Amino acid sequence: MSENDALPVLLGQHPVRDLQDIEKGQLCKQERQPSEDDIAVVTTHLKYCEKVVLNFGLVFALAQGASTPAVAWFIAEAVDALQARDPDNVMKRMGPILIKIGAIALIQFLLGFLWQSCLAWAAAKQSKRWHLSFVGVLLSLDVSWYDEHEPAGVAAKLEADINNVHFFMSKTLGFLIASFAQFMGGLVFAMITGWQLALVVCATIPILLFFGHLLGKEIAQQTIDQQRDFAQAATVAEESIMAIRTVAAFGGEGKATARFEKELLSAKLGGIRTGAKIGFAAGGLNLFYSCFLGLPLLFGGHYLLSHNDVNKTGMVTVIFAMCVAVSGLISFSGFLPILAKAVASAKAMKQMMAAERVIEPPLHTMGELPDKLQTIDTIEFKSVSFRYPTRPEKWVLQNFSFRVEKGQKIALVGESGCGKSTTIQLLERFYDPRGGEVLVNGIQLCKVPVKAWRQLIGYVGQEPVLFATSAMKNIKAGDDSISDEQVMEAAKGAQIYETLMGLPDKFETFVGAGGGLLSGGQRQRLAIARALAKSPQLLLLDEATSALDNESERMVQETLDSLLG
Numbered sequence: 215m216s217e218n219d220a221l222p223v224l225l226g227q228h229p230v231r232d233l234q235d236i237e238k239g240q241l242c243k244q245e246r247q248p249s250e251d252d253i254a255v256v257t258t259h260l261k262y263c264e265k266v267v268l269n270f271g272l273v274f275a276l277a278q279g280a281s282t283p284a285v286a287w288f289i290a291e292a293v294d295a296l297q298a299r300d301p302d303n304v305m306k307r308m309g310p311i312l313i314k315i316g317a318i319a320l321i322q323f324l325l326g327f328l329w330q331s332c333l334a335w336a337a338a339k340q341s342k343r344w345h346l347s348f349v350g351v352l353l354s355l356d357v358s359w360y361d362e363h364e365p366a367g368v369a370a371k372l373e374a375d376i377n378n379v380h381f382f383m384s385k386t387l388g389f390l391i392a393s394f395a396q397f398m399g400g401l402v403f404a405m406i407t408g409w410q411l412a413l414v415v416c417a418t419i420p421i422l423l424f425f426g427h428l429l430g431k432e433i434a435q436q437t438i439d440q441q442r443d444f445a446q447a448a449t450v451a452e453e454s455i456m457a458i459r460t461v462a463a464f465g466g467e468g469k470a471t472a473r474f475e476k477e478l479l480s481a482k483l484g485g486i487r488t489g490a491k492i493g494f495a496a497g498g499l500n501l502f503y504s505c506f507l508g509l510p511l512l513f514g515g516h517y518l519l520s521h522n523d524v525n526k527t528g529m530v531t532v533i534f535a536m537c538v539a540v541s542g543l544i545s546f547s548g549f550l551p552i553l554a555k556a557v558a559s560a561k562a563m564k565q566m567m568a569a570e571r572v573i574e575p576p577l578h579t580m581g582e583l584p585d586k587l588q589t590i591d592t593i594e595f596k597s598v599s600f601r602y603p604t605r606p607e608k609w610v611l612q613n614f615s616f617r618v619e620k621g622q623k624i625a626l627v628g629e630s631g632c633g634k635s636t637t638i639q640l641l642e643r644f645y646d647p648r649g650g651e652v653l654v655n656g657i658q659l660c661k662v663p664v665k666a667w668r669q670l671i672g673y674v675g676q677e678p679v680l681f682a683t684s685a686m687k688n689i690k691a692g693d694d695s696i697s698d699e700q701v702m703e704a705a706k707g708a709q710i711y712e713t714l715m716g717l718p719d720k721f722e723t724f725v726g727a728g729g730g731l732l733s734g735g736q737r738q739r740l741a742i743a744r745a746l747a748k749s750p751q752l753l754l755l756d757e758a759t760s761a762l763d764n765e766s767e768r769m770v771q772e773t774l775d776s777l778l779g
């Protein structure tokens with residue numbers, strides 16, 4: 215843009231075109247839908263061989279649970295043996311029964327060991343993968359995503375979600391399967407031995423289904439609400455800690471704590487509200503257990519024995535089999551809340567993984583720039599209109615046009631809030647325009663691979679952000695192809711070389727969190743050195759001196775003057 219037409223266009227003198235035309239500017243939208251809606255969602259991130267190991271674990275857990283009711287049979291045999299009058303005869307009959315009990319105990323030990331090992335292994339693998347992929351996902355989300363979500367809260371929530379799924383898979387899933395198999399095994403055993411009694415037991419199952427469903431639903435909802443509330447509270451805490459100097463300078467420690475408490479209050483109130491519903495459901499489950507045991511005892515005692523449909527040993531077997539089944543059911547329902555929590559967490563994580571990217575899908579390799587774009591010859595804004603997704607009612611740019619040729623140095627001049635930084639963000643392609651086109655060498659910028667494009671650009675923001683590492687690593691910004699010599703040259707170009715050489719460990723000096731161990735001017739010049747080290751074809755400087763005092767501004771201005779020639 216020539217300096218002359220910058221201001222009028224930035225102030226938006228031209229009428230906006232038809233809104234629908236402008237919305238068509240979103241050319242590179244990717245459609246993604248989260249799909250699975252069941253328990254399998256907790257295994258989303260397992261590889262094929264890990265799923266095989268997991269399934270083996272589940273089979274072992276199933277076998278362990280299903281073999282447990284055999285004890286009822288042995289106990290019934292033992293009760294039968296105890297009825298013998300002769301003590302020697304009792305001991306003779308007890309021996310083989312004890313051996314069978316010992317054998318089943320050994321089998322249970324082996325099966326328990328196997329499923330625990332398999333599931334813990336698969337859970338550990340998946341947890342590591344969730345962690346790894348989330349760093350990638352969080353870094354590949356559109357910049358605009360962070361306009362709507364708090365970065366600090368997102369990290370805290372993800373950690374809690376990963377832990378929920380890991381805990382479920384490693385510590386709960388096996389017990390859940392084993393206890394269900396124990397329940398089913400006990401019930402089947404009871405059916406075979408005395409089907410009338412077993413049917414009475416089944417009549418109580420709808421009570422279980424109703425209250426169990428209520429419990430699971432409430433706990434899942436509570437998990438989602440509480441995680442949201444705690445993430446918000448964590449955001450407040452992290453914000454205050456990150457800005458500790460400002461908080462301390464304004465004596466804001468008390469206020470920050472009060473804000474934190476206020477956020478926690480919502481989690482507390484939500485917990486109390488759902489607590490009552492969960493209590494009702496848990497009480498209902500107790501009602502079920504009582505019916506489960508009481509009804510068959512009543513029915514068996516009064517009806518079956520009087521009608522001689524079942525003998526006393528059979529009755530003892532059925533009752534013990536039902537006790538084993540009930541204890542399996544109690545364990546099973548106890549694990550359901552953890553299942554509900556893990557499913558809610560896994561779904562939330564899956565949704566996050568599938569978050570829509572407007573700018574570019576997450577690619578592991580950098581797309582190649584077209585031949586025509588090896589050097590930047592022209593940049594053109596053609597009737598660009600833009601509004602931020604979080605503030606759709608306010609147009610920041612309207613029909614904004616300018617053209618820059620290779621070698622030109624241009625400045626955007628305008629009042630605060632008129633859209634200078636926004637223009638730079640459109641050039642970085644943090645956002646796509648809502649209307650019009652941003653063209654580079656005549657190619658629409660939204661059709662250019664974004665990572666490769668950003669490699670061509672050096673960017674210094676209004677408030678430079680440095681990482682908590684050495685000056686050297688900050689200037690390289692993770693790009694190992696930049697040599698130490700190039701870093702030195704860039705530091706000289708940014709007039710920070712002498713300053714860095716004067717530090718205790720020279721370029722290896724740790725600059726503190728956010729560069730807090732350097733002065734504002736030093737931080738800004740380090741950020742300029744970082745931009746220069748990339749040998750960029752396009753240097754974007756967004757009011758690189760705006761946040762500085764007079765002396766620092768003078769030094770940085772000298773640096774910029776020397777760069778701009």
Ligand SMILES: Nc1ncnc2c1ncn2[C@@H]1O[C@H](COP(=O)(O)OP(=O)(O)OP(=O)(O)O)[C@@H](O)[C@H]1O
Nearest residue numbers: 361602604605610629630631632633634635636637
């Ligand atoms: N991420 C965002 N989400 C919503 N609105 C935003 C966002 N960033 C900036 N804005 C709004 O867009 C408008 C233009 O902001 P911009 O930062 O481009 O102004 P600027 O010209 O750089 O101002 P300054 O000279 O103060 O830096 C402002 O009204 C601002 O409030």
Ligand SMILES: [Mg+2]
Nearest residue numbers: 634635676757
């Ligand atoms: Mg700005």
